[in-house]
Amino acid sequence: MTAPTTTTGPGGDVTGPHLTDADVVVVGGGPAGSCAALVAARAGLRVVLLERGPFPGSKNMYGGVVYPRILDQLIPQWWTQAPVQRWITRRSTMLLTDTQAMSVDFRSQAWAAAPHNGATAVRPEWDRWLAEEAAAAGAQVVCSTTVTGLLRDGHRIVGVRTDRPDGDLTARVVVACDGVNSFLAKQAGLYEHADAAHYTVGVKETLALPKATIDERFNVRDRDGVDIEILGGTGGVNGGAFLYTNLESVSVGVVLKVPKLAAQQRRPEEIIAALKAHPAITPLVDGGELVEYSAHLIPEAGLAMMPKVVADGMVVAGDAAALCLAAGIWLEGVNFAMASGMYAGESVVEAVRAGDVSETGLAGYRRRLADSFVLRDHRKLRRAPSLVLSDRVQHRYPPMIANTIERMFRVDNPAPKPGLRRILAEERKRAGVRVRDLARDAWDAMRTFG
Amino acid sequence: MSATGGPRSASTYPSLPFTERMATVEFRVHDRAHIVVDAAVCRDCSVRGCVVACPANLFVPTADGGIVFNYEQCFECGTCYLACDREGAITWSYPEGGHGVVFRHT
Ligand SMILES: Cc1cc2nc3c(=O)[nH]c(=O)nc-3n(C[C@H](O)[C@H](O)[C@H](O)COP(=O)(O)OP(=O)(O)OC[C@H]3O[C@@H](n4cnc5c(N)ncnc54)[C@H](O)[C@@H]3O)c2cc1C
Numbered sequence: 001m002t003a004p005t006t007t008t009g010p011g012g013d014v015t016g017p018h019l020t021d022a023d024v025v026v027v028g029g030g031p032a033g034s035c036a037a038l039v040a041a042r043a044g045l046r047v048v049l050l051e052r053g054p055f056p057g058s059k060n061m062y063g064g065v066v067y068p069r070i071l072d073q074l075i076p077q078w079w080t081q082a083p084v085q086r087w088i089t090r091r092s093t094m095l096l097t098d099t100q101a102m103s104v105d106f107r108s109q110a111w112a113a114a115p116h117n118g119a120t121a122v123r124p125e126w127d128r129w130l131a132e133e134a135a136a137a138g139a140q141v142v143c144s145t146t147v148t149g150l151l152r153d154g155h156r157i158v159g160v161r162t163d164r165p166d167g168d169l170t171a172r173v174v175v176a177c178d179g180v181n182s183f184l185a186k187q188a189g190l191y192e193h194a195d196a197a198h199y200t201v202g203v204k205e206t207l208a209l210p211k212a213t214i215d216e217r218f219n220v221r222d223r224d225g226v227d228i229e230i231l232g233g234t235g236g237v238n239g240g241a242f243l244y245t246n247l248e249s250v251s252v253g254v255v256l257k258v259p260k261l262a263a264q265q266r267r268p269e270e271i272i273a274a275l276k277a278h279p280a281i282t283p284l285v286d287g288g289e290l291v292e293y294s295a296h297l298i299p300e301a302g303l304a305m306m307p308k309v310v311a312d313g314m315v316v317a318g319d320a321a322a323l324c325l326a327a328g329i330w331l332e333g334v335n336f337a338m339a340s341g342m343y344a345g346e347s348v349v350e351a352v353r354a355g356d357v358s359e360t361g362l363a364g365y366r367r368r369l370a371d372s373f374v375l376r377d378h379r380k381l382r383r384a385p386s387l388v389l390s391d392r393v394q395h396r397y398p399p400m401i402a403n404t405i406e407r408m409f410r411v412d413n414p415a416p417k418p419g420l421r422r423i424l425a426e427e428r429k430r431a432g433v434r435v436r437d438l439a440r441d442a443w444d445a446m447r448t449f450g
Numbered sequence: 451m452s453a454t455g456g457p458r459s460a461s462t463y464p465s466l467p468f469t470e471r472m473a474t475v476e477f478r479v480h481d482r483a484h485i486v487v488d489a490a491v492c493r494d495c496s497v498r499g500c501v502v503a504c505p506a507n508l509f510v511p512t513a514d515g516g517i518v519f520n521y522e523q524c525f526e527c528g529t530c531y532l533a534c535d536r537e538g539a540i541t542w543s544y545p546e547g548g549h550g551v552v553f554r555h556t
């Protein structure tokens with residue numbers, strides 16, 4: 001691999017040395033941007049990574065669990081150096097009503113050993129680490145720099161404008177990894193329309209607790225950790241909730257559909273307070289001292305909102321391309337960001353080497369996404385976001401299920417035990433669920449998750 | 451019937467004053483307001499989705515029916531411009547590089 005200071009390849013669109021400031025400008029030092037920069041820099045391209053925060057990760061917030069296996073391809077034995085809080089060995093899915101809780105609790109000690117499955121990590125550490133990896137590969141990481149727009153030559157994108165003095169930066173390809181609000185993808189006309197219904201807002205509290213207290217309350221030892229995904233507990237606003245263990249803190253928060261949140265009266269921090277007051281949650285978080293309150297948007301609608309990901313001179317990766325899988329009990333974005341960033345980097349290298357950075361030359365990106373888990377998982381789970389966030393799943397099924405189980409386990413002597421089928425029928429009616437809808441949703445769930 | 455909309459008033463969890471909540475977050479405030487709210491457009495808005503939805507509680511209704519907005523303690527999340535459906539009410543951009551919110555434990 002050689003650093004192409006001049007391009008003389010067939011069809012090369014650049015003939016002199018350094019006609020652009022960089023071969024590649026990557027916007028955004030999140031997981032997508034750092035992986036894109038890492039790959040392009042390793043291939044010998046001149047890469048500049050721009051981040052508006054004072055350090056990579058300083059603007060980024062999420063629930064708390066990364067699934068880093070895609071890094072096997074980029075950083076061998078990544079688990080020996082990644083800034084991990086705990087390795088997830090227990091994963092619970094919890095259903096909450098006002099007074100009830102039901103959990104499906106899974107534990108695998110296999111996940112405590114390399115190469116692991118999920119890990120809790122905090123983004124100011126995780127994102128900074130990944131950006132350092134990109135820098136070590138030769139990318140120039142420039143922080144405290146906000147990109148304010150795209151530079152164009154006709155319809156070709158040829159660089160970015162920043163808020164620095166003389167801040168224009170030309171490049172052969174711009175990789176937009178600027179996150180969920182992606183003003184770059186919008187400015188390039190890649191989003192048809194931004195519909196508020198496609199977004200949820202995540203709001204969380206990081207609560208400090210001693211390690212021994214966390215170990216005891218969550219039934220884990222050493223670096224083992226717990227991931228609890230919650231349906232219900234969002235104050236009647238469509239969404240979900242979560243509770244994760246860091247080493248010496250827990251992350252507790254809610255994810256709320258923006259238009260639904262805006263159309264009711266309870267504020268996000270009040271919804272979190274009610275969640276923490278739930279009898280199933282209080283014993284886990286009690287006494288935790290608030291060390292940070294935070295909020296961030298999530299692109300929630302999957303394939304339904306995905307923009308075009310390639311333009312002349314630009315590709316879009318990560319949340320900027322809505323490549324986030326937020327489908328109920330799945331909340332995965334960092335892995336999709338790292339993977340799409342990696343594929344964006346590979347495709348850019350290919351295009352620059354071939355001397356064609358047009359939409360056609362960059363088409364390998366779309367192909368790589370389609371052939372990998374990135375688009376396959378999204379296609380497989382394409383019905384999940386609307387199903388999981390539907391009014392029935394959110395408001396009617398949880399009490400129906402919890403009440404059914406409560407009556408099944410209730411010992412009402414001298415009354416004899418009722419049959420399960422009768423209880424179910426009664427609770428279904430009480431929850432106002434029609435058989436037809438229940439059957440359809442069950443069928444949808446089978447097709448989606450099956 | 452809502453699964454979670456029932457009585458919740460008797461929260462056993464001690465509530466933290468909002469200013470203390472926001473004091474846990476670091477903000478490197480720039481002189482320029484990165485978000486500007488046009489009070490004239492807000493004046494006859496009855497929806498007021500911003501007031502309940504902004505996680506930082508930066509949209510404050512005034513006694514005379516207006517909205518006061520402070521940009522300093524903003525998460526830069528984007529919820530407000532999505533929640534508001536009035537053209538021209540919110541002009542939204544990111545702060546200058548190196549400024550605004552700095553997360554540490556997220
Ligand atoms: C509440 C919540 C919970 C979540 N839980 C999980 C979870 O448990 N597991 C998981 O895998 N995913 C989770 N996600 C999703 C995950 O956080 C995202 O999918 C992921 O961060 C996307 O990475 P990215 O690199 O595409 O974007 P980001 O991480 O958002 O990075 C974008 C970067 O670009 C920078 N930037 C933006 N605009 C500009 C500009 N104009 N100029 C310069 N720099 C700019 C930003 O400062 C930022 O550093 C969650 C998200 C939220 C909000």
Ligand code: SF4
Pocket residue numbers: 487491492493495496497498499500501509517533534535536539540
């Ligand atoms: S910002 Fe939008 S939602 Fe809020 S008061 Fe003004 S017009 Fe209404």
Ligand code: SF4
Pocket residue numbers: 485503504505506507508523524525526527528529530531
């Ligand atoms: S961007 Fe987020 S924190 Fe800032 S004013 Fe808007 S809703 Fe509030």
